[in-house]
Amino acid sequence: MSLVLDAAAQDLLFREARTANSFSDEPVTDEQVQAIYDLVKYGPTAFNQTPLRITLVRSPEARQRLVKHLAEGNQAKTAAAPLVAILSADNEFHEELPHLFPHFPQAKDAFFAERPVREQSALMNAALQAAYFIVGIRAAGLAAGPMTGLDFSGVQKEFLDDDHTPLMVVNIGKPGEGAWFDRSPRLEYDQVVTTV
Amino acid sequence: MSLVLDAAAQDLLFREARTANSFSDEPVTDEQVQAIYDLVKYGPTAFNQTPLRITLVRSPEARQRLVKHLAEGNQAKTAAAPLVAILSADNEFHEELPHLFPHFPQAKDAFFAERPVREQSALMNAALQAAYFIVGIRAAGLAAGPMTGLDFSGVQKEFLDDDHTPLMVVNIGKPGEGAWFDRSPRLEYDQVVTTV
Numbered sequence: 001m002s003l004v005l006d007a008a009a010q011d012l013l014f015r016e017a018r019t020a021n022s023f024s025d026e027p028v029t030d031e032q033v034q035a036i037y038d039l040v041k042y043g044p045t046a047f048n049q050t051p052l053r054i055t056l057v058r059s060p061e062a063r064q065r066l067v068k069h070l071a072e073g074n075q076a077k078t079a080a081a082p083l084v085a086i087l088s089a090d091n092e093f094h095e096e097l098p099h100l101f102p103h104f105p106q107a108k109d110a111f112f113a114e115r116p117v118r119e120q121s122a123l124m125n126a127a128l129q130a131a132y133f134i135v136g137i138r139a140a141g142l143a144a145g146p147m148t149g150l151d152f153s154g155v156q157k158e159f160l161d162d163d164h165t166p167l168m169v170v171n172i173g174k175p176g177e178g179a180w181f182d183r184s185p186r187l188e189y190d191q192v193v194t195t196v
Numbered sequence: 197m198s199l200v201l202d203a204a205a206q207d208l209l210f211r212e213a214r215t216a217n218s219f220s221d222e223p224v225t226d227e228q229v230q231a232i233y234d235l236v237k238y239g240p241t242a243f244n245q246t247p248l249r250i251t252l253v254r255s256p257e258a259r260q261r262l263v264k265h266l267a268e269g270n271q272a273k274t275a276a277a278p279l280v281a282i283l284s285a286d287n288e289f290h291e292e293l294p295h296l297f298p299h300f301p302q303a304k305d306a307f308f309a310e311r312p313v314r315e316q317s318a319l320m321n322a323a324l325q326a327a328y329f330i331v332g333i334r335a336a337g338l339a340a341g342p343m344t345g346l347d348f349s350g351v352q353k354e355f356l357d358d359d360h361t362p363l364m365v366v367n368i369g370k371p372g373e374g375a376w377f378d379r380s381p382r383l384e385y386d387q388v389v390t391t392v
Binding site for chain 2: 009010100135181187
């Protein structure tokens with residue numbers, strides 16, 4: 001065994017965790033989301049920029065406004081999910097850098113004065129944090145249903161602003177009946193890893 | 197406690213895990229990398245496209261070729277790290293989709309016929325997988341040192357090809373003396389999460 005992480009945790013986070021397409025009625029509380037955040041906020045990002053922002057879509061009215069921007073196949077499950085989160089990247093993350101990266105407070109101006117540079121960095125680092133967040137949802141004993149089949153500019157106009165770029169929408173809850181397809185294959189190690 | 201994941205695993209993966217800036221001499225074996233891959237390959241990506249590719253830079257000659265493309269502050273620690281991995285996105289991932297996404301083998305042509313669409317999707321999904329990989333390194337009891345302070349086009353020309361976009365370089369090993377700065381602050385929950 002080359003892993004230190006115990007087998008139950010391996011199963012919970014990766015081996016038995018699956019992308020859920022249906023959910024039970026059990027609610028997902030703000031306390032659960034807070035516990036998830038308080039765990040995964042420690043995941044590393046460049047310059048500790050932590051640009052991920054999370055919009056919890058709880059009200060029925062907001063849920064309806066979101067669902068209409070999703071691909072048809074994603075609508076019913078998202079309308080019915082206990083909780084739905086819009087994950088976005090804050091392109092103005094640099095404003096927080098003097099606080100977030102005290103080792104080198106000049107980073108804000110030295111590296112991130114230009115908006116296109118910030119957008120590229122925010123997208124990459126928010127994506128890392130989106131993955132930590134998915135792992136965190138699983139750490140809470142919940143299933144995640146991340147989706148990119150949606151009208152991104154529609155979601156941005158409806159829920160965000162010009163400074164926030166949507167990355168994905170994630171359904172969250174306990175899995176329901178028939179929550180997943182069979183596990184799809186993965187690439188072999190030798191198809192992914194090369195050595196030089 | 198709102199989390200199901202046990203406290204030791206929380207510490208191993210997030211709370212006590214840190215980005216390392218120095219490493220011990222203990223080698224990182226191919227068996228460890230294989231165990232990491234065999235765990236994190238299950239992390240979700242859109243259409244199960246799994247575009248992440250990993251180049252292990254093991255030979256002293258290759259390590260030297262890599263180091264010269266890194267920011268000065270990243271050179272010495274990368275030259276000395278037990279293992280260094282270049283993470284890249286395979287922009288031709290769609291060739292594997294009929295195998296990887298058997299539920300809808302038409303996805304290859306229906307969604308990914310255009311190279312710019314593939315590049316955007318590969319970047320986002322390889323970034324998710326880069327985060328899973330960092331979590332996996334920690335699951336193996338090792339420390340990760342992810343870096344984006346580098347000449348990306350230089351690394352691409354030196355080690356990859358036009359179909360592979362480098363995302364980051366990751367040092368891997370047991371932490372050495374003075375491996376990290378003090379933990380930097382994180383944003384408060386209310387700065388990150390809003391509810392509608």
